Amino acid sequence: MIPPMPRVLGYADPLSVAPGETIRFMVGTLDGPRRYRAEVVRVVCGDTGPGGPKTVRVPTPVDGEHQGMPQPLDAGSYVIVERPDAFAGRTQFTLEAIIQPTRVPVRPTPRPQVIMGTWAEDARAGFALMLDEAGALAFLAGAGDSREPARATTGVPLTARRWYQVRAVVDLGAGTVRISQTPLVEHTPSGERPTTVDAGIPPMAPPPGGAFFLAAAQRGMEDGRLRTMWHFNGKIDRPRFVGDETPLAVWDLAADIAGDRVTDRSTHALHGRTVNAPKRAVTGHNWDGSEMDWRHAPEQYGAIHFHDDDLHDAGWRPSLSWTVPADTRSGVYALRLEAEGGPEFWVVFYVRPPRNGPRARAAFLASTATYLAYSNYRARMRPGPSELFIGALPRVDGTDILLMHHPELGGSTYDTHSDGSGVCHVSRLRPIVNTRPTGWLWNLFLDFCLLDWLEATGQPYDVVTDDELHAEGADLLAPYTVVLTGCHPEYYSREMLDALELYLGGGGRLMYMGGNGFYWRVSYPAAQRGLLEVRRAEDGTRAWVEAVGEYYHSSTGEYGGLWRRQGRPPNMLAGVGFVAQGFDRSSYYRRTAASRDPRVAFMFEGVADEVLGDFGVSGGGAAGLELDAFNAGLGSPAHALVVAASEEHSNAFQLVNEEMNVSFAGSDGRFSPAVRADMVFFEHPGGGAVFSTGSIAYVGSLGHTGHDNNIARLTGNVLRRFLDPTPFVMP
Amino acid sequence: MFTIDPRRTDLALEFKRSPFGPHSPELQAVLNVLRGSRHCQNLLLVCLKPHAEWVLAEKQPDGLPPRLFSDPVFTSLEAAEWHAFRMRWEAVTGEKLSVS
Numbered sequence: 100m101i102p103p104m105p106r107v108l109g110y111a112d113p114l115s116v117a118p119g120e121t122i123r124f125m126v127g128t129l130d131g132p133r134r135y136r137a138e139v140v141r142v143v144c145g146d147t148g149p150g151g152p153k154t155v156r157v158p159t160p161v162d163g164e165h166q167g168m169p170q171p172l173d174a175g176s177y178v179i180v181e182r183p184d185a186f187a188g189r190t191q192f193t194l195e196a197i198i199q200p201t202r203v204p205v206r207p208t209p210r211p212q213v214i215m216g217t218w219a220e221d222a223r224a225g226f227a228l229m230l231d232e233a234g235a236l237a238f239l240a241g242a243g244d245s246r247e248p249a250r251a252t253t254g255v256p257l258t259a260r261r262w263y264q265v266r267a268v269v270d271l272g273a274g275t276v277r278i279s280q281t282p283l284v285e286h287t288p289s290g291e292r293p294t295t296v297d298a299g300i301p302p303m304a305p306p307p308g309g310a311f312f313l314a315a316a317q318r319g320m321e322d323g324r325l326r327t328m329w330h331f332n333g334k335i336d337r338p339r340f341v342g343d344e345t346p347l348a349v350w351d352l353a354a355d356i357a358g359d360r361v362t363d364r365s366t367h368a369l370h371g372r373t374v375n376a377p378k379r380a381v382t383g384h385n386w387d388g389s390e391m392d393w394r395h396a397p398e399q400y401g402a403i404h405f406h407d408d409d410l411h412d413a414g415w416r417p418s419l420s421w422t423v424p425a426d427t428r429s430g431v432y433a434l435r436l437e438a439e440g441g442p443e444f445w446v447v448f449y450v451r452p453p454r455n456g457p458r459a460r461a462a463f464l465a466s467t468a469t470y471l472a473y474s475n476y477r478a479r480m481r482p483g484p485s486e487l488f489i490g491a492l493p494r495v496d497g498t499d500i501l502l503m504h505h506p507e508l509g510g511s512t513y514d515t516h517s518d519g520s521g522v523c524h525v526s527r528l529r530p531i532v533n534t535r536p537t538g539w540l541w542n543l544f545l546d547f548c549l550l551d552w553l554e555a556t557g558q559p560y561d562v563v564t565d566d567e568l569h570a571e572g573a574d575l576l577a578p579y580t581v582v583l584t585g586c587h588p589e590y591y592s593r594e595m596l597d598a599l600e601l602y603l604g605g606g607g608r609l610m611y612m613g614g615n616g617f618y619w620r621v622s623y624p625a626a627q628r629g630l631l632e633v634r635r636a637e638d639g640t641r642a643w644v645e646a647v648g649e650y651y652h653s654s655t656g657e658y659g660g661l662w663r664r665q666g667r668p669p670n671m672l673a674g675v676g677f678v679a680q681g682f683d684r685s686s687y688y689r690r691t692a693a694s695r696d697p698r699v700a701f702m703f704e705g706v707a708d709e710v711l712g713d714f715g716v717s718g719g720g721a722a723g724l725e726l727d728a729f730n731a732g733l734g735s736p737a738h739a740l741v742v743a744a745s746e747e748h749s750n751a752f753q754l755v756n757e758e759m760n761v762s763f764a765g766s767d768g769r770f771s772p773a774v775r776a777d778m779v780f781f782e783h784p785g786g787g788a789v790f791s792t793g794s795i796a797y798v799g800s801l802g803h804t805g806h807d808n809n810i811a812r813l814t815g816n817v818l819r820r821f822l823d824p825t826p827f828v829m830p
Numbered sequence: 831m832f833t834i835d836p837r838r839t840d841l842a843l844e845f846k847r848s849p850f851g852p853h854s855p856e857l858q859a860v861l862n863v864l865r866g867s868r869h870c871q872n873l874l875l876v877c878l879k880p881h882a883e884w885v886l887a888e889k890q891p892d893g894l895p896p897r898l899f900s901d902p903v904f905t906s907l908e909a910a911e912w913h914a915f916r917m918r919w920e921a922v923t924g925e926k927l928s929v930s
Contacts, residue, residue: 207894
């Protein structure tokens with residue numbers, strides 16, 4: 100049985116567009132050409148109940164039926180050197196590198212993994228040093244004629260995650276190839292011995308020239324587009340191509356780590372470039388632990404880690420475009436696609452306010468960095484004890500399951516690659532199945548509960564994004580009296596944090612409407628558009644653990660990991676920081692004595708209840724999923740008021756590991772008072788203020804009983820006062 | 831190691847009443863075993879119609895798609911949780927759960 104899955108996919112570029120500008124949509128169909136319907140909608144509420152998402156149709160030229168075509172998706176990272184002349188006409192040469200394979204053999208369907216060469220499968224021409232189907236070092240060559248390509252193998256599979264020097268000394272004219280694999284001495288002993296095989300192959304004419312690859316072979320050219328195959332999983336260090344006993348190319352993979360350039364140190368300038376964002380700034384074969392920062396010892400970081408499921412820019416051809424009319428209101432929009440036989444597919448994008456035009460006084464800051472970190476999330480569908488931390492069966496739908504049928508869509512930063520290493524790069528330039536107003540009530544879907552409430556209360560708002568905050572800084576926010584975050588602004592770059600601090604210092608008001616915010620440090624690689632990098636270093640609630648020695652971002656050199664471990668805990672910005680999570684049932688807040696302080700009288704006007712938010716679409720309460728608490732030791736301001744705190748969490752809620760230096764019993768929601776969400780308010784010296792809910796589930800309570808409830812009333816009181824330009828005064 | 835006493839059907843009924851917690855410490859211990867046993871931990875709940883229909887599925891190794899069980903089709907999350915509980919109870923204790 101296969102659930103209904105979308106038959107048409109797409110993505111938008113740019114992610115956010117201003118009135119007067121044009122957005123392009125790349126659309127591709129699955130399983131052959133088919134017709135599809137498209138329309139642009141503004142989304143105001145997610146699918147939180149029968150009736151589906153609440154949308155406003157926007158008449159555009161893209162409306163209607165279109166003929167769709169499949170578009171290729173070539174996952175798998177590699178290096179390409181586009182100098183076919185340099186490798187043509189050669190019969191005597193040596194290929195060598197130091198490698199650490201990580202997937203030996205490829206399962207469930209074994210296949211070759213190319214280390215380097217010019218092999219072009221379409222022409223059956225070129226040469227390649229590779230691992231064969233069994234994982235043994237092998238050599239392949241063909242002249243592109245009618246004869247079968249020549250193959251030689253050591254017949255001895257390599258061991259995953261061990262280092263080897265590999266070499267092929269080739270004389271095609273004489274029909275000889277010597278291939279050798281030599282295990283390097285490592286701290287963990289091994290009984291593996293060097294293996295050298297002298298093989299005879301049919302003498303052949305020199306293969307025609309072709310692009311030279313590290314970690315891939317050419318499948319062919321289709322419509323002018325290069326297709327690749329046989330991607331390598333693992334690290335390649337110090338690859339060299341030696342022709343006629345003099346080095347023709349000596350690639351220094353430790354150079355230009357921040358970008359996609361690959362430098363040849365020989366005199367031939369056979370430079371290349373990376374494709375699909377392999378992981379750089381990784382430890383090489385000679386890394387000895389004396390340095391953790393690649394910038395301090397680049398000679399120990401001379402490797403690249405390739406994965407057969409890396410994906411950066413899908414490179415689809417534009418199918419539709421829309422020039423956004425000048426009077427289009429800011430908001431969260433989507434191109435809704437639907438083809439016969441499958442559910443709809445949502446291509447979410449954002450319309451920002453006019454660049455030099457009027458603004459609303461409130462801005463919703465869409466957590467696009469976090470949405471991207473979670474994009475194409477597969478972890479729930481892979482074997483493992485996820486139910487133990489969720490506290491319930493993991494829930495998915497056919498659109499999620501599409502990911503498991505199409506691994507080439509790439510993963511999220513919560514997933515591991517096919518070789519088990521963590522995904523540290525994610526790209527928006529590909530179809531993303533889970534940033535939508537349906538499915539898992541999380542991130543953007545849950546944020547729509549906030550937008551729905553703003554719409555219902557008639558509050559004008561603009562929508563700006565993390566991507567813009569990163570690029571434009573505090574200037575983006577300066578026009579706004581109030582900025583509201585989404586329910587889970589977890590991933591933050593330094594530039595974004597600086598911008599929020601500047602905004603607050605200038606009198607801005609921040610409503611942090613969620614939980615586990617400002618948690619992970621991320622970077623946007625300047626040289627690789629559309630990409631986000633995260634390194635899950637050192638500590639924290641981690642879907643995977645960063646490889647030792649690889650804690651520093653390749654794109655910026657920043658130390659990866661939690662902001663809490665880098666002198667900027669979320670508590671400093673928001674008054675609260677992440678303490679616990681659980682996903683079975685949400686709870687409620689109870690007012691504290693501090694809520695009677697005259698400083699927050701505005702917040703509780705018309706709110707008589709002691710218990711707040713014992714209802715909602717997200718687990719039945721306002722306090723749930725991921726929780727933040729006040730902690731002066733981590734920088735929560737001393738004058739902050741904790742006006743309410745949650746209680747009665749289930750035993751699925753556990754203190755997060757960074758809250759426990761030593762593990763101890765009784766650390767779940769039934770026993771530990773530390774498992775709670777704190778609702779916090781504090782004034783800022785510049786006349787601004789911060790309100791923090793401390794819970795992801797909070798916004799799911801705003802819509803209860805027609806937006807008439809104590810959470811909606813309290814939040815409305817905060818928003819009203821925050822919109823009042825009267826400066827807040829420090830106590 | 832904690833083992834489930836198959837006579838403690840009262841804990842099963844507690845789960846049926848409140849599958850999403852909070853749970854008594856004894857029930858939580860049962861759930862930890864049921865959800866943590868290697869042959870029981872690979873269940874998924876797949877939504878076929880939003881807010882209306884779900885089926886169970888089994889996660890697969892090597893990145894393969896989950897295998898869906900077409901029957902039964904559940905019309906509530908609670909019913910699906912209860913069905914999974916009963917399946918696992920029998921798999922772990924070797925005894926069919928005698929309460930429904």
